[in-house]
Amino acid sequence: MANRTRTPNEGLARLLKQAKWSRSQFALVINRMGAEAGLGLRYDQSAVSHWVGGTVPNPPVRRLIVEAFSRKLHRTVTHAEAGLPLAAFDQAPPGVDTVEGIVDLGRADMDPSRRGVMAAAGLFSAGLAVPVFSAPAHATEASPVTPGKQTVRIGAGQVEAVRRMTDKIADILDELGGAHARPMAAAFLVNTVVPWLRAEASDTVKKDMWATAADLVYLTGWMAMYERDHGTAQDYYVKALKLAGRAEDHVTYCRTLRGMSLQASNLGYGPLALKLADSAAEAAPKAGPRLQAFLMGQQAHANSMVGDHRRARSLLAETEAALMKADNRRESIGGYNQSAYAFHVSHVLHEGKDLPGSISALQQALKVMPSNERQGRVHFYAVLAQRQLEYGHLEAACESWARFLEDYEHISSARGDEHFDTMRLRLKPFRKAQAVRQLSPRIADVALLKA
Template identity: 60%
Template sequence: MVAESGARRNQELCALLEQAGYSETKFAHAVNRVGAEAGLALAYKQPSVSQWKQGAQPKQQVRAVILAVLERRLGRPVTYAEAGLNPPAGDRSKSRRDTVESLINLGKDDMNPSRRKLLTTGLYSAALTIPAFSALVSTAEADDRERFTRPTGRIGPGEVATVRRMTDKIADILDELGGGHARPMAAAFMVNTVAGYLRAAASEKVHRDMLSAASDLTYLTGWMAMYERAHGLGQTYYLRALDLAQESGDQLTYSRTLRGMSLQASHLRYGRKALDYADSAAEAAPQAGPRLVAFLRGQQAHASAMVGDRHGATTRLKEAESALAQADSRRDAVGGYDQAAFLFHVSHVHYESRELAASIKALRSSIRIMSPQERQGRLHAHAVLAQRQHEYGHVEEACTSWGRFLDDYEGLSTARGDEHFDKLRALSTQRPSAAVRKLQDRIQAVALLKAA
């Protein structure tokens, strides 16, 4: 036990023991019992727990046991910071543990309505440097993972399948109801279920598969945060997804996450950064299948057009089209890419080149073949189409597109939809035409509906 002079009382541990309903004596016995499961011969009594509450730090190997005891009692993950304990230093699994803990803390804040508002005000950084993907994990690190895993049960392929299926379901809810409903669900599942799986004992293969599945879920959560205009939060989720993908050796998820970061940068008009991320994503997936290749090339085309490289944009679009033609009919729920998405990229390239008519034509074609289940994507596409039609001077056509946007917006909870709606309301007050005046009554009705 490490007792420091002048150590402050561990209020965090005191609060957790109170929540768990543990007396100091019962908690000591529980630590001894769970420690025995991990092969530790412990004989703690009430005075030791009292010293921990006063600020003394238990031995390094015991801190993990303390968290396991609290997690079992409370039925949820507990981090070192939450328990007022210092993470054990000097072991090779520290990086993994830090990733899981930061993910838990991020998810908990995202679940909390009062904290969520603070999270969404976080600033996006355009100065991040993303390291190249490395799949090298030494045997010693794998051994350390088993040694420092907390005794929170054992998982197998079934738990990995659960995370994959839940991620697919959340993606469906995102499309059907919007990120406002789907993201809190994703954060809660991440904290209450996935974090425990990441800490549980498992074979090396199962553990890597779970890291990969968790990376997919984290990527999806970052995607939703980005679309909810919480760009600093979205970027943080993306970085955690990269950490998980790197440790799992999942090169494709790493690449796909970088592509999502490129899309975010392009939305915020950081063209050069968008291109850097898109190129890094392509470099990280040299063995990608044709659909992912198309997915990556399309984003490279858009980013190239943003920096004025028309030749590069055209070349990448041709490569995307060729790759998509070779793809099979299956489409991932997370990060899928199809003909509608390709035409959306074509539209972006034309728009960046100030070819409005061609951009509008491609966007119309994209919407025409878009899946009826993709309400979120269709809502965004109709709003973008309406704004470009208005910019081109086709006001009546823009009003028709705005009307179709409202059809989806009424039933979705989406901050990106709110952003488009604000633009629509501003446009409708600027020297409205007859077509705009006809739309104004519906705009007011939808505004009342959303305010209710």
Template identity: 60%
Template sequence: MNGWGVDVARASLNQRNTGLEGLLEQARWSRTQLANAVNRTGAQIGMELKYEQSAVSHWLAGTQPREQVRGVILETLERKLGRPLTYAEAGLQQPKGRKGSDGGDTVESLMDLGRADMDPSRRGVLTAGLYSAALTVPLFTDVAHAQEGGRATRPGGRIGPGDVVTVRTMTDRIADILDELGGGLARPMAAAFLVNTVLPRLRSSGEEKDRKDMLSAASDLTYLTGWMAMYEREHGLGQRYYVKALKLAGAAGDHVTYCRTLRGMSLQAANLGHGNKALQLADSAAQAAPGAGPRLVAFLRGQQAHAASMVGDRHQAFTRLREAESALSRADSRREAVGGYDRSAYQFHVAHVLYETRDLAGSITALKESLKSQPRRERQGRVHSNAVLAQRQLELGHLEEACATWSAFLDDYAQLSTARGDDHFHTMRRRVAPYRRVRAARELDERARALADAKR
């Protein structure tokens, strides 16, 4: 039961919740508006909530919502007010196990996070699944050269250059598996390698340079794991991995991974529709990388362009695109396996900007250019690009062209384990359904039905 009846049954002392009442007033929301917003936030993490005005009235009267719902209420109010909140501030009891989950030693808390991610029975816990739009991001100057992993705690263990090479190589291989087979298969491998191999090494002794290099390599792997969690719809988990990656990058003095992670966080905010947050994070990444090389500059400028277009800043969006193109033209031919930026990624940013500025035809052209430039091995990226392209072709009224693009999408989707691909697959079936009398749509629907049966 998802209504307020369960909450009433679990009520403690019915003292009026003046904290929640004050936040409701600051948000300028009615009780019905809060209930509806909580339902929407819950839906983003797979919780089917059906709260109404009466439930909020009980909360205000002192009834404590269920533990899982308290986090949803807090996040909903944070998004509305645009600032972090505490459970106490909202008059809510802190859920068990929440205290200190993100504090203390980064290596130890990341170990706990990775272990939870490896365990399917723990993966769906709300505290690991809820995205916070009001999260305060640690500045590089605050985390730079922090002494994470500074003391050896494993007798006999010692970090050497070979250990760093191993972590870098495995990270690249996991990125390849992500591209070829999808995050559903690659992320459990990343979490297991992080927990069983990488993090224990950070508790070993070693030369200062080797320790810093290992912290940097661990940060890169943590960033990649967060990236995969984000695209597997585990947005809160992805965000927590990202914050850990920022802290490890700071401890390593690694500006590049720190800025790249901020850019990933900006993309996550953009995917969830938080344009202002996306722009703030993209700008922060750019400001933290004054001496970055041209490829990273292009990477960051492209994301700034995307975010600026989301908030209606057309001038900044196109200015940033020109800067991204200029920087990319100066980059060498080497492209990083993790978080690399190339011509295909640039054209994808162009497509985002043009779509946000209502140039649908131009956006479609840019997406086609992006696909032409995409490395053949990157099946995961191609699935996303083809799905987006087909949706926009249909929006333009080109049904048969959209069906052909969706058919190409299915070619790759059939080989992947990917929650993002699943979303695109369901969207395709829903949007094609009204056109089944058209031969191209009917054939596509029949193929999709057969594939759904096979995957099931």
């Protein structure tokens, strides 16, 4: 006979202990909340014991369970935390899967010590189905519906707070690196943004909050990507797409697709990078010149990866023309400037085997890079040094790596760590050369600081 032993629900047992509810008390709470939702429930202690023992209640009751704990513990409790499967999308209230997914991602992301566990749990999927931009929906359908009345109401001030916090996190990312900024973003998402997504608001405020939340989720995914946590990054990106779709925010939707294209290109998936870049450009609304440049620059890079260099050069010309029409306003999310354009030129030239041209474009990118973008300089100088060494210019490469070390010392970034390891590996065969011997003490000092 098959073994029908159920796995005990440790998550539910843990939450009961945190809430200090007996099983009888919890049954009464669920019955009372069921009445709020128009459900005639008659559960008792034995039903709760069955749930703790591994029996899965039906979808409406699961939602009552997580809402009951959320109210009692004054935080968002997800189905996953309660050891319960989320109902199929057509049975769940709109947005529940997205919001709960953000909470689960964010809680794991708030603790940098769990990064290794997270990376092992989720892998980048090259065959992921991308959520399509949804048809216009009523804003009232965008927020998760929970039993009972919401006790919090938000307005334009809360939307502006999320926008400003997103800008501040982007600044910290630029100056100190993703390892510092990413846990902050995750904590803000879980502790502040998610409760506001669940709050009462006017239709306009609801849509604005979902749009601003999409920006922050996109930024958090961007940081995860550059921290080499690609499975988590992809999860954040998909959540951002869903949020943007519900907010009817075409700009953030296209920006996120472009970020997914960049991730695919970083991992060497040229055809996928091109597909996502083209999708972002095709789905874009009547965009301003800066957004056009932002999208076309990535298209150019992706086209060069699949060998269509003629199309890549044509797109670069269009990118430059669009950027010339843009104003000088700095955008923390999805910003694109002359430095980013020159970096795309360098990528296209490198894919086309024009190594000297690629090096010159990188040098130009660094020349016009804003002074506060330390993390960008770390990446640009590291790539420049690698290409200079590839071209046979060891002394020039060492000079670039010395500049890399100046900024790398001050940031915390997995991408920077990867560049540091690459530098030491590439220089090992040349350790007797004068330029390398002069740089070696500095490398050793930074290695001790980062240990």
